[in-house]
Amino acid sequence: MRSLHSVTARLLLGYGLLALASMAVLSLTIYFDITGSLSAESSIATRHLFARLDQTYHSQGGHALAATIEQLLQDGIDTDREIYLYAAADHTLLAGNLTAYPAGIDMNRMQRALVLRNGLPSHALMLATRYPDGAVLMVGWDLSNQTDMKRKLAQAMIAGSVVALLLSFLGAGIFRRLISAPIIAIRQTANQIGPGRLDRRLPPSRDEFAKLNDDINAMLDRIQSLVDGVRTVSNAVAHDLRTPLGRMRARLEAALHQPGCQALADAAGRTISDIDGLIQIFDKLLTIAQAETGAPRSQFARLDLNRLARDLFDFYDLAAEDKGIALRLELGAEAPVTGDRQLLMMAGINLLENALKYTPPGGEIRLETRLSGNRAALIISDNGPGIPPALFDDVRRPFFRLDPARQTPGNGLGLAIVAAMAQLHDGELRLEDNAPGLKASLVLPKA
Template identity: 40%
Template sequence: MRAPRSLRALTAIVVAALLATTVGTGAAIFTATHRTIVRLVDERIAAAAGAVAGEAGPRPTPVLPTPVLLRRLAALTRDRDTGDIGALLTDARGVAIGGNVTLRRRLPPGYASLRAGDGIKGLSAGRAYTRSVGDGRMLTMIAETEPFDDYGAARLRIYLIGFGSILLVVAIGLTGFSRLIARRIGAMRATAAAIVEGDLQRRVPTEGDGGPFDAQAEAFNAMLDRIAELMRGIAGVSSDIAHDLRSPLARLRGQLVQLERRAETPALREGLAAAIAQNDDILAMFAAILRIAEVEGGARRAGFADIDLSALAGEVSGMMAPVVEDGGRTLAVAALPPLPVRGDPQLLTQTLINLIGNATRHTPAGTRIVLAGGRRGTSGVLTLSDDGPGIADEDRALALRRFGRLDRSRSTAGHGLGLPLAAAIARLHGGALWLEDAAPGLRVVIEVPLA
């Protein structure tokens, strides 16, 4: 047999086994008790019949006349020990000729069980023993198998209450146990989810009882601390590199600007201008790396204000329209219903400028760019669509990755960090950014929870 895999399966198996053994034990005790009582009662009524009519069996006993039998029966009924035994003497035709009970049916020789339906007053369950006493006469001895009426039902009730309460205690125990496990595991899962959401400070709560769950939580937390440390290290390294390289690049730029000013031929001037532009691209890339680090650090959340995302988008699109038109594209604004959010206007402005700049840079002249706003559930959504060449399905995830520039765009200016920065800003706001097929073209969707 395979070991159960899940806690639920194990619990079900344990409960089923417990139920089966409890019911089995109850039934066994019930049956064993009943059999013992029946055997004792059978022995007793057989002995009583023997006392009245002599030994039964192959050896023929002297056939006693009816008056003798009746006298002995009367004595039996009077006797204190046997006073509860019922007796019935019938003749060869089955007609009662003596005894102190009447029976609704004729019993065959040997033992039989009696129920309340047999019409014996005061008897709800009992045994009868019928034997021949010669001359076709039959003697039936009857005794109750219950010390009081409806004893079986009462016994069943006692068993149900007794074994039921055992089952109940076990069920409550198991429920409590699984609740406890679910709560502690739930705490761990909530922490993991929070970490995935970007709250890297979250840790699993401990109860301080030093139990295995606390030990588990502590191990988990230690792992998270270590991961955080490594991430800080990596972020620090990339920020430090970006930062440290900016000084020599700034100096280099200064020197190139001086040279350009003094350059004597247009070709030289042009070459130096191109070198300055490349230098500026590198500086912009480092600025973006540092900006992403700043955004992912989360400290800017402290400066969140109540703003209308649509108003901000309208302002930015108005501001960017000349830039887009200068590049030979058009920027139109569709519906922008009010979208109140909590956010950093500088970062959201930077996001929109980046995205509109991207849409201008990576599309052919004549492309139409449309900015629109709307609600999706409890979130405000801004979309920026263009009817340019778009990005193939398989490349969209890559475009959102840091330095994930697509081959097509490598020839154009930019540093491939615009979308990752925009995505980081969306995440800082508790939202998301993704790319869709605008058929034709690309649609960038920014979702920010409404305030």
Template identity: 30%
Template structure:
């Protein structure tokens, strides 16, 4: 990715923002540290000045200033004007001892410049002025040591801040490059998909971070999209193949009717046959349209609590006579609980069980036992529809859910091959788990739906 684009990227901006926040926090902490150290050093300087002042003043004995004068001169010679200032003057202002002329300062603790003390250079001093035995005593120390330590800290903080800025910028570039690289991979994948390469997927890092989670969701969406596109392709092929025969039959029937009509022969039976054929074709297209609408998921807005016990018992009661007329038996066994509430569409759930029962009635030989069952397992309702018919081969069980797919042995029985496709669409709409199993003999269809709160 070009550097200019990287600098404008969201990952870089986020990384740089956090870097700037850290730098700001470091700056604030540095200022606080510097001020704290400065105050601490000033306090230590005050304590040192006061201690020195008391030590010098303690040498004064009553009516005798000789020891005091000697002490002032000793301290002045030991420290020098560069590090400390000492002065002793009598009441008239005459200098008695020290390394500077008596400054015009009142009693107390003062910050004074070297100019105020008549000293060369540009230094600042912390000085204490007091009266000892009628004499004015001045004791002071230079701020140079305090300033030296403070400057060392300031320089250290400055270098640290500069290093942090460099590291923050480099880190932002590094983090942004890594994140942008993964985002570019997502963009390339989506571009490949838009160009028709539906099998392309985003490679996951496996660390479970935000980009990995989003990429995983995108991959699932692409799986769904790929399945839908494959389904549409299969539907198109199936429609072209499966509807070719009924359309040809309809055409031939209408042509026969036209020929007979020209010869003055009755055509009512042929027209009735053509109408039945067209109704069947229309029903097929309506079923395909309904499946597509269900796969879009718009019906979920109509979901409400539905009692699955009531739905299944009602369907079993209605179709018991129909099954008996076809030579089958149909029974329903419910759970001990009086109800099993799930969130769903009552009409569609009813249609699901109707399709499964009609599928068993149409494709099983007379004498087949059809059983509807409902159990409560944990937080789910497990609905089953079983029969004792010929069953479905294992390699065909997933295929029967495809649109317009029919087993070879079922092509002589009524149906369009859309009943189980509609069952799958309704199941997916309700986020249910649908499985087709061997009942030994026959088929067992299991539907697991989460119970509503």
């Protein structure tokens, strides 16, 4: 029940309320039925006994009435509930089981009253009458059993509601299990497909999820065929573009080695460099495209980001020194990540090349690794001109150039490659203002 927004929580709330409401209706009905019939029974019994004693008094007189009362109190039938009183005009008790003459009892009217019976107070239904000689007859029915019964009923109802509530919790739990198994399957598949395992499919099912699973699988088939299409096309382009470019390059090289016109030789040489430049752009685009489809994960292994940073440093420190730039290496704690060394190296190279390109002589580039929580970062920061923060998103796009006239060397693919590599490794490329300069962090999940 993670939040009120979860389906299970809402179901639980709904079913819980429903269960409580139906319990309440049921309980109240039973309660009023039972208590109603109980009080009807007591009032009938009271009237019946009263009528009988009243008749005894009229036909046989006060002595017979007293004797009948004593007899009724010893017959063992309802003696714990029957209440009798026969008193003289001066309230002297003549017969019955009341300890004292009760005060405040109206004559000839059924009423509830608190009386002392056998020394104990008890709630009772009372009917009384005064005869012409002033003597009083009271007949009553003890209601403490009824009160007891009501209390038990109420307890049973509360217990019932609690059980109903617990059952609806249990039901919601079972429902959650039922519903979450297929949802977990869908999520797992989606999580595997996201990073490029496009051949994953949902298992077939026969419940309500069957149609959803079928639809998702059909969608995945389509995505896979599209991606495969991209791959086939890029292979075909690779072949059909590289082969003729290769031939052109070969012809130019052959021509270059023939003695002849110097101008032609120069043109051939420059054309060869252009062809090599084209192929480089093409390779970079292919690398980005492949990383974005998440395909090249076959070489993933556990590696140490510190080692990678050291290798980069070893490779670039002399070049930085030659440019009059101080390249500093600052390694953090051991930072294991899962990835392809060559691809991560490519990302690091692109970040360093950028930094070297834009940092002026006398500047400083820091190459750091940092471990924080479950993330490991390779951070390259410089104190060059940096990138306006408003453009941090744009610079990740292929061919985006800070220099709109495209005069500076490069083709605007460097950061796009780094971003693609970060994405392939379930990480991200974070750009920050180093004030002055750029701070670029390749943040990866810690292995």
